[in-house]
Amino acid sequence: MAKYEKQVHEILEALGGEDNIEKATHCVTRLRLALKDEDLVDTDKLEAVDIVKGSFSANNQFQVIIGQGTVDQVYRDMMELTNIGEASKDDVKDASSKKMNPLQRAVKLLADIFIPILPAIVTAGLLLGLNNVLAGPGIFDEELSLVEMYPQWAGLADMIEIIASAAFAFLPALIGWSAVRRFGGSDLLGIVLGLILVHPDLLNAWAYADAQEAGEVPVWNLFGFDVEAIGYQGQVLPVLFASFVLAKLELWLRERIPDAIQLLVVAPVALLVTGLLTFVIIGPITFALGNGITGVFTWLFDVLPALGGFVYGLLYAPLVVTGMHHAFLAVDLQLTGTGDGTFLWPILALSNIAQGSAALAMMFVSRNDNIKGLSGTSALSAYLGVTEPAMFGVNIRFKFPFICAIIGASIAGMFIAINGVLAESIGVGGIPGILSIIPQYWLAFFIGMLIALIVPFVLTLIYGKTLAKRSIIKEEQ
Structure with a gap:
């Protein structure tokens, strides 16, 4: 039975x-x-x-x-x-x-591509956080870093940095693997495509602006046309579009090339044609488009940081409900790929904490033992970066805790945006997220954490107790 x-x-x-x-x-x-x-x-x-x-x-x-x-x-x-x-x-x-409607399908496509590579990115973020502890000045001393105080740790810190930064240095290879597989092609060819785009003989994308200003960008001459020989380190859109072309071209060739010679024809032709199209057309266009998108976000947070932080903090949790938060993964990766850091991901981490605090308050509001138990365990989960039990199991279920959580997240997001808080990488959300924050912003982020902890808890507790008293009064009447 x-x-x-x-x-x-x-x-x-x-x-x-x-x-x-x-x-x-x-x-x-x-x-x-x-x-x-x-x-x-x-x-x-x-x-x-x-x-x-x-x-x-x-x-x-x-x-x-x-x-x-x-x-x-x-x-x-x-x-x-x-x-x-x-x-x-x-x-x-x-x-x-x-x-799904077309927009939902597009967001799902991005999720299908980026979610499989998140473990590598999050792991890299945690290791970069460990490197921050070792190499960040002002943590254990007002001016010196830990490795400057104890030089014998410098070699370990350098090794950790190499291990941690590999996922970001070869990000196009990870995206190429996942994207080509999602589009139906051979994931191994996707890896090769990504590695082509970060080949060491190409001008590093991070040095492109300086080389362009100095007029020293290397070029290939193809049939009388100059094509810039630049890499796409840290870029997202070039490898996404190139992966689509590669996968569809590979599938098209497989349908038309005899099995006996597929090994000799399909992969070489698909990679060669895709590579040429990428360096000549896809790369330059998407490179400019990607920089333009991140430029809009950067401009907003530079010129109107309070508004940017408030709005993103307000909208992030509702975006999670719809699944559209996956679209911002590409923006986060693009921002971290530039080497400057991302100002969006820290707000995500605070949103996790806010949802946990609202759920925790429900332990003291609810009279139902099952709700009390779920609220406590889901709050702990949210504080460690997994918000689904708190958000869907408690907060949205009772509505007002969810509203209190996004109020707290928006205030905390506004505060850290005003203070220019940046994360070096995407890491684990919630309270451990501080490890991914660049050390000079730790104090501001810590204050943001306190806001995300206290405001939703207090608002949920006060409103919940008020509702409870009203229900008691109604019962007595």
């Missing part, structure tokens, strides 16, 4: 029945479902099931929060008791994507 047979039947009934589920899979804590009609879902009935800790819809997937460990057994029981059939996360994504 299935362990959670009763609960599975209750969940299915609340979801509109077995026939309303098109595909079903699960992750560490949640059932992830592609439903035929989400309007059939009875949320109140669903969240009344004793093992359900919350539910939400995002990216046309309906997700039921159950909890780590338990969700595995619930999913197995569901598969045993129904004819739904097991599915992978990709199956559910594909089923969900059919209902």
Whole structure:
């Protein structure tokens, strides 16, 4: 007999029945479902099931929060008791994507490309944070860094920096691998394409502005036309567009070249044609476009930092709900790729903290033991950079904690933007995010953290207690 047979039947009934589920899979804590009609879902009935800790819809997937460990057994029981059939996360994504509009499809495409490389980027960010601790002046001494105080640590710091910066130095190779695979081509060719764009014989992209000003940009002469021989270190758009061309060209060639000579023809022709198109057309256009996009953000945060920080802090959590926050990954990577650092990611880290603080306040507001337990564990998760349990399981569920969280995030974002806080890289969100902040901005970021910790907690607590008192008065009347 299935362990959670009763609960599975209750969940299915609340979801509109077995026939309303098109595909079903699960992750560490949640059932992830592609439903035929989400309007059939009875949320109140669903969240009344004793093992359900919350539910939400995002990216046309309906997700039921159950909890780590338990969700595995619930999913197995569901598969045993129904004819739904097991599915992978990709199956559910594909089923969900059919209902998406063009903008949602574009954002999903970016997510599919960037999410697989995030572990490498986040790991690099953590290691760069460790290097910041070792090499950043003013942390352990007013003027000297730790390696200047103890030169015997200098070699270790240099080695850590090389290990950490590799992911950013060869970012086009990572993006090329993921993008070409997403577009249906051979991921190995995507890696080669990315490495071509950062070949050491090319002018480094970070030195391009100075070389252009000095009139020393190297060029190739192709049939009477001068083509700049520059690399695309830290650039996102050139390799994205080039990967699309490479994948489609490879697939086109495979359909037309006999199997016996595909190895000799497909990859060489695809790489050669894509490389030429990239250096002649794709690269220069997207290089300018990418710099223009980051230039707009940089201008906004330079000229109107208070407005930029406030608006991004206000909008980031709602963007997460819609899934559109993935679009800003490209901007963050582009900003870190320039070598100056990103001013957007620190606001993300504070938004995580704000969501955690609002959820933590619900521990003291709610009278329901299940909500109290979920609020505490999800707050801890948010403080460590994973906001989904807090945001979807608690804050959005009760609405006012979510609003209090984004108020706190917007104020904190405005403060650190005014102070010009920069992160050297994308890292782990939440409280550990301070390790990715350039050390000279640690104090300002720490104050921003306090704002994100205190403001949402206090607002949620006051408003929640007020609502509780009102309900008591109504009951007495």
